[in-house]
Amino acid sequence: MEQAKGQKEVIIEIKDLYKSFGDHKVLDGFHMELYKGENLVVMGKSGSGKSVMIKCLVGLMQPDSGYISVLGNEIKNLDRETLDVLRSDIGFLFQGSALYDSMTVRENLEFPMRRHKEKFGEIKDTTPLVMDALESVGLVNTIDLMPEELSGGMQRRIALARTLILQPKIILYDEPTTGLDPITSKEIIELMRNIQIKYGTSSLIITHDVDCARVISDRMILLVDGINYAEGKYTDLIQSNDPKIEAFFKK
Amino acid sequence: MGGKSVNFEGCIALQIQKIDLKIKTPNKIRQSLTEIGELSYFAGRFFKEALRPPFEFNEFLRQCYQIGYRSLTLVLVTGFIIGLVLDLQSRPTMLQFGAVSWMPNMVGISIVRELGPVITALVCAGRISSGIGAELGSMRVTEQIDAMEVSGTNPFKYLVVTRVMASILMLPLLVVVSDAVSLFGSALIENIQGNVSFQLYFNTIFDALSYTDLIPALIKTFFFGFAIGLVGCFKGYYSKKGTAGVGVAANTAVVMTSLLLFVIDFVAVFISNIFFDV
Numbered sequence: 001m002e003q004a005k006g007q008k009e010v011i012i013e014i015k016d017l018y019k020s021f022g023d024h025k026v027l028d029g030f031h032m033e034l035y036k037g038e039n040l041v042v043m044g045k046s047g048s049g050k051s052v053m054i055k056c057l058v059g060l061m062q063p064d065s066g067y068i069s070v071l072g073n074e075i076k077n078l079d080r081e082t083l084d085v086l087r088s089d090i091g092f093l094f095q096g097s098a099l100y101d102s103m104t105v106r107e108n109l110e111f112p113m114r115r116h117k118e119k120f121g122e123i124k125d126t127t128p129l130v131m132d133a134l135e136s137v138g139l140v141n142t143i144d145l146m147p148e149e150l151s152g153g154m155q156r157r158i159a160l161a162r163t164l165i166l167q168p169k170i171i172l173y174d175e176p177t178t179g180l181d182p183i184t185s186k187e188i189i190e191l192m193r194n195i196q197i198k199y200g201t202s203s204l205i206i207t208h209d210v211d212c213a214r215v216i217s218d219r220m221i222l223l224v225d226g227i228n229y230a231e232g233k234y235t236d237l238i239q240s241n242d243p244k245i246e247a248f249f250k251k
Numbered sequence: 252m253g254g255k256s257v258n259f260e261g262c263i264a265l266q267i268q269k270i271d272l273k274i275k276t277p278n279k280i281r282q283s284l285t286e287i288g289e290l291s292y293f294a295g296r297f298f299k300e301a302l303r304p305p306f307e308f309n310e311f312l313r314q315c316y317q318i319g320y321r322s323l324t325l326v327l328v329t330g331f332i333i334g335l336v337l338d339l340q341s342r343p344t345m346l347q348f349g350a351v352s353w354m355p356n357m358v359g360i361s362i363v364r365e366l367g368p369v370i371t372a373l374v375c376a377g378r379i380s381s382g383i384g385a386e387l388g389s390m391r392v393t394e395q396i397d398a399m400e401v402s403g404t405n406p407f408k409y410l411v412v413t414r415v416m417a418s419i420l421m422l423p424l425l426v427v428v429s430d431a432v433s434l435f436g437s438a439l440i441e442n443i444q445g446n447v448s449f450q451l452y453f454n455t456i457f458d459a460l461s462y463t464d465l466i467p468a469l470i471k472t473f474f475f476g477f478a479i480g481l482v483g484c485f486k487g488y489y490s491k492k493g494t495a496g497v498g499v500a501a502n503t504a505v506v507m508t509s510l511l512l513f514v515i516d517f518v519a520v521f522i523s524n525i526f527f528d529v
Binding site for chain 1: 397
């Protein structure tokens with residue numbers, strides 16, 4: 001496992017991360033650590049590089065330079081197969097849920113499972129695992145529905161169930177409450193907290209929803225112009241007089 | 252992985268940029284050259300992934316059903332009408348020259364060698380290539396391809412290899428069906444207007460046709476299938492963000508495939524003229 005800092009175990013480490021698209025610098029030396037069992041919120045304006053950072057983290061995007069380590073594995077040194085095995089320990093909740101629209105809810109949940117036989121072995125009946133994941137998000141009765149038959153909030157919950165089914169050690173949330181009404185947002189945030197308690201996962205949450213950050217964060221990083229502008233607990237950051245930090249928390 | 256392809260495409264673009272600096276190629280030509288390079292790399296990746304296990308057999312079968320069975324009605328209708336129209340259009344001219352007894356030979360050879368494969372491929376380009384382009388494009392836009400990648404599935408193998416393979420396998424079958432109904436359509440007109448029996452008509456056609464007509468025509472349909480599947484997947488897989496990107500992917504897939512089909516047809520005819528005594 002990655003080095004321990006004090007008593008905390010670092011499970012994700014990013015150092016000097018740079019990424020540009022043409023002349024536009026998106027990440028300009030970003031760095032962070034996620035500790036075991038922690039909920040870390042990364043906040044930033046739209047286009048500040050939050051999603052790019054999280055995509056670099058799971059190997060969906062190649063950074064220009066920088067060091068990324070997840071559960072002790074440096075991402076850029078991994079071959080395709082090793083990266084795929086590592087990905088079974090990382091759940092990823094996409095902003096738009098990203099459910100496979102040609103598959104039922106059951107098939108959506110089974111899909112990642114059959115790819116990871118090294119973790120689950122040969123499973124003859126996947127129903128108990130699928131039901132367990134659906135129970136965690138409170139949507140057992142949707143098992144045979146198609147994604148288009150579900151509301152936005154339900155789709156987000158099913159997407160969360162799909163990440164849970166792989167029993168990940170880390171869950172990455174990309175804008176988990178974006179596009180949802182305030183009540184559904186609250187339900188999703190509550191669900192995220194319950195999941196963290198039930199499964200003991202560590203979470204990296206990318207958001208610009210202050211309420212989400214307030215409720216769920218153990219620690220926060222404010223991302224401005226591709227760098228860590230400020231870091232700390234929500235209660236500390238909200239008291240800051242820095243205009244750039246204040247701008248984040250203004251309603 | 253996606254990253255590797257991006258690097259390679261970037262490399263192609265860089266090389267073309269270097270050439271461009273030297274000889275100042277117009278923008279359109281540069282874009283076309285870049286696209287040809289990217290498509291070639293995509294084709295290379297297809298062969299590499301297709302030969303490496305695990306094989307997505309269930310998805311391949313599903314795609315065979317989608318591409319083959321779902322296109323059957325369209326192919327049957329267009330094939331039948333081609334046969335009818337070809338006979339109706341040619342008959343008066345053949346009558347003028349007193350060559351109406353050559354109708355089965357003329358129609359049979361035209362359909363089997365050229366019209367059947369090319370028109371079926373063009374019809375399928377409209378249905379299959381644009382369908383694949385739009386489907387993969389929308390999967391790209393809604394991050395479903397990324398979700399597949401993150402879940403440890405190789406999306407190229409699951410989405411691209413299965414669709415291209417199914418297209419390669421299904422197109423020759425669709426062409427055979429289309430040829431058969433075209434000939435039947437033509438026989439129907441001859442039966443109605445010329446009192447020629449179906450048996451006589453088909454016997455004449457089969458006497459006129461030889462393996463040198465059938466084999467090159469059949470071989471080129473595999474390449475047509477490859478082009479239809481590959482271009483549809485290429486356009487959809489690298490679709491730009493947004494709903495407009497999906498539309499563009501579907502549209503350009505049809506245009507590019509149609510163009511490629513004519514190029515393949517020309518090359519196939521040219522080669523078959525060298526190797527077969529036609």
